[in-house]
Amino acid sequence: MDNELEYMYWLILSVDNELRCMFCLSLSMDNEGIHLLDSLSTADDG
Structure with a gap:
């Protein structure tokens, strides 16, 4: 049986x-x- 953990950052x-960047990372560890x-990354320069 595999143990799997998922993380979202x-x-x-x-x-x-002024410059805002948002990053979303979804990681899985087994x-x-x-x-x-x-x-996912977004950039908003206003």
């Missing part, structure tokens, strides 16, 4: 309160290692 970056399931 949200990163919000702001530069001088007995073979860590796998990237999905990634």
Whole structure:
């Protein structure tokens, strides 16, 4: 039986309160290692 864990990370970056980038990473960890399931990034320059 494989143990599998899923993690979702949200990163919000702001530069001088003007440029905002948001990253969403979905990771899966099992007995073979860590796998990237999905990634999403958005940039809003105002």
